Amino acid sequence: MTVLRVSNLVKRFGGLVAVNGVHFEFRKGKISAVIGPNGAGKTTFFNMITGIYTPDEGQIELEGKSIVKVKPDRITEKGIVRTFQNIRLFGNMTVLENVMVGMHIHLKAGIFSTLLGLPKVRLEEQKAMDEAYRILRYVGLERLLNEKANSLSYGAQRRLEIARALAAKPKVLLLDEPAAGMNPRETVQLTELIRSIQRELDISIILIEHDMKLVMDLSDHILVLDHGEKIAEGAPREIRSNPRVIEAYLGKSALGQEVMK
Numbered sequence: 001m002t003v004l005r006v007s008n009l010v011k012r013f014g015g016l017v018a019v020n021g022v023h024f025e026f027r028k029g030k031i032s033a034v035i036g037p038n039g040a041g042k043t044t045f046f047n048m049i050t051g052i053y054t055p056d057e058g059q060i061e062l063e064g065k066s067i068v069k070v071k072p073d074r075i076t077e078k079g080i081v082r083t084f085q086n087i088r089l090f091g092n093m094t095v096l097e098n099v100m101v102g103m104h105i106h107l108k109a110g111i112f113s114t115l116l117g118l119p120k121v122r123l124e125e126q127k128a129m130d131e132a133y134r135i136l137r138y139v140g141l142e143r144l145l146n147e148k149a150n151s152l153s154y155g156a157q158r159r160l161e162i163a164r165a166l167a168a169k170p171k172v173l174l175l176d177e178p179a180a181g182m183n184p185r186e187t188v189q190l191t192e193l194i195r196s197i198q199r200e201l202d203i204s205i206i207l208i209e210h211d212m213k214l215v216m217d218l219s220d221h222i223l224v225l226d227h228g229e230k231i232a233e234g235a236p237r238e239i240r241s242n243p244r245v246i247e248a249y250l251g252k253s254a255l256g257q258e259v260m261k
């Protein structure tokens, strides 16, 4: 089943076509990866899905309904939640507070009740705290809940970003280079976390990632972009041996060599 469908997606920046007529169906409950060399159009593709850019042409549908021209915060409410290549946490807030911020879209009490400190607000806040704690336990950060976000190790900050995204109850979780800057041990832990989110929480995952081992280990389905165009799609073993993909990454001279171990 398809959770997110893009068809004939085009984005231009002046004379440059950053994404050029891309079709792809992201499957529900699976892990998909978007890969390609630097400048291939991956970030632009993510920015269209999350409403930061409006496509010049084409369609994006979440569960069959168009989300083109829907504002980014509404897209988050509809269930597409992302993390960023450069970590964007509230550094001076605690780990717990960062997760609670991710939850705000689901809190029902209005601003007046909040200002008046009504009991229903206190109850809602308590529930939110319980939920935030549960999520932090899930990602393995419960012991750090009162630490300031900027005091965490890099790997822990990346986990906290994922925790904050989970707090928004995504249907589709977009991870933009989740392993960037991680050491090998942190990358293995991250791989396990992403797999458990997909298996246990029924969330469809889409990742952009340069770490080919992580991509090949995790993905069910891979979309390969080069110069804005889709040059391949398929399972990891097909992508690994696809001559167009090898050529895009390493140039013609690499053809015939085994490049993506």
Ligand SMILES: Nc1ncnc2c1ncn2[C@@H]1O[C@H](COP(=O)(O)OP(=O)(O)OP(=O)(O)O)[C@@H](O)[C@H]1O
Binding pocket: 013, 016, 017, 018, 036, 037, 038, 039, 040, 041, 042, 043, 044, 045
């Ligand atoms: N806001 C913008 N204005 C003009 N050109 C842009 C803009 N954003 C991206 N581009 C260009 O569009 C092309 C695709 O860029 P994009 O960042 O989407 O690629 P990418 O695959 O994410 O690259 P990387 O792996 O290096 O992050 C590049 O040539 C880039 O210079």
